[in-house]
Amino acid sequence: MKKQILFAGLILAFGMGAAQAADVAAGKTKSGMCAACHGLDGNSPAPMFPKLAGQHASYLEKQLQDFKSQKRNDPTMTGMAAALSDEDIADLSAYYASQKKTLEVADVEKITLGEKLYRGGNPETGLAACLSCHSPTGSGNEPAGFPSLSGQHVTYLEKSLNDFKSEARTNDASEMMRNTAGKMTLKEIKAVSSYISGLH
Ligand code: HEC
Ligand code: HEC
Structure with a gap:
């Protein structure tokens, strides 16, 4: 019995060692070309560029793969992602996920309706x-593929x-966000x- 457990443990260890581990330091080096828009640490200074800091690595990877395959379309990001290998995508995602996201301040007049x-x-x-999906604190749920939203730029x-509502963005699994935003004013x-x- 003990031997079996040890054996299973060894297989698991080998399996994990074989997979290419994402490299945070390499991701930081590769992020130079992203910094102009997304900020040095992924906290973008301009509100039309999303913050990437503190976002789940698997969500960032999915978005970069979706831009690359044009399942998600954006004139800037399609070009940026086209040049990235799978390894670049994994490293960049691990780097941004390891950074701390800054918070914004909510507009007092919108809090009551927003919270409701x-x-x-x-x-x-x-x-x-x-x-129910993005969690009470807005941190999302990584295994389920629900991104962190808290602290993101309002713009x-x-x-x-609006993109999910108009279906300009359609890369959400099972149309979860199109069904949600489609009901919103x-x-x-x-x-x-x-x-x-x-x-x-
Ligand atoms: C010239 C500006 C610009 C540069 C440079 C740029 N991005 Fe972006 N990025 C954007 C914009 C704009 C969006 C939002 C696209 C949209 O509205 O759908 C975006 C979105 C993203 C998203 C999706 C975020 C989310 O919350 O869904 C990721 C991930 C991302 N960029 C990563 C990168 C990486 C990695 C690099 C460098 C290799 C990079 N970007 C370089 C402008 C830029
Ligand atoms: C049934 C689960 C579910 C519910 C409920 C839900 N979301 Fe989402 N949301 C998702 C998923 C999944 C994604 C990621 C889609 C993808 O992979 O591109 C997402 C993505 C988003 C994004 C894009 C994040 C980014 O960085 O680009 C925003 C904004 C968002 N949701 C806001 C909301 C708001 C506001 C509500 C409530 C009115 C809501 N969501 C309710 C599942 C959900």
Whole structure:
């Protein structure tokens, strides 16, 4: 019995050793060309560029692969991702995931509606509560593929929700976000985005 357990442990150790481990230091070196828009540590200074710091590595990898295969379209990112190998993508994602995301400050006038939507959805329109997937603190759920949202720039959050609503962005598994944003009014999108930017 003990021998069997030891053997299983050895197989697991070999299996993990064989897989190419993502390299944070290499990712930092490779991130030079991303810094102009996303900031040195992934906290982008301009609000139309998403923060990458503290985001789950697997979500970042999925987005970069989706830009590369043009499942997700953006004139800038399609070009950036086209030049990246799978190893570059894994290293860059590990680097940004290891950085700490800064927070924004929510607009006081939008907090009440934003909080209501984030925590309870909108029963009248069948809008699901965001926290059921993105967690009560906005940190998401990595194994499930739900990204961290807290502290993200309002401008980018609003753009993402509008893109899912208009179906300009269609790389969400099982149309989870298209079904969600499709039920939201512009006012609701603005309120919940403001709330999330200050959530932690
Ligand atoms: C010229 C500006 C620019 C540069 C340089 C740039 N990006 Fe981006 N990046 C953007 C914009 C704009 C978006 C948002 C696209 C959208 O709205 O869908 C974005 C989105 C992303 C996303 C998706 C984030 C999310 O929350 O879904 C990732 C990941 C990303 N970039 C990684 C990188 C990496 C890695 C590099 C360097 C190899 C890089 N970017 C270089 C402008 C840039
Ligand atoms: C059923 C689960 C689910 C619910 C409920 C949900 N989301 Fe999402 N959300 C996702 C998934 C999955 C993704 C990632 C899609 C992808 O892989 O590109 C996502 C992505 C997002 C993004 C894009 C993040 C980025 O960095 O580009 C935003 C913004 C977002 N959700 C906001 C919300 C808001 C606001 C609500 C509530 C009104 C909500 N979500 C409810 C599953 C969900």
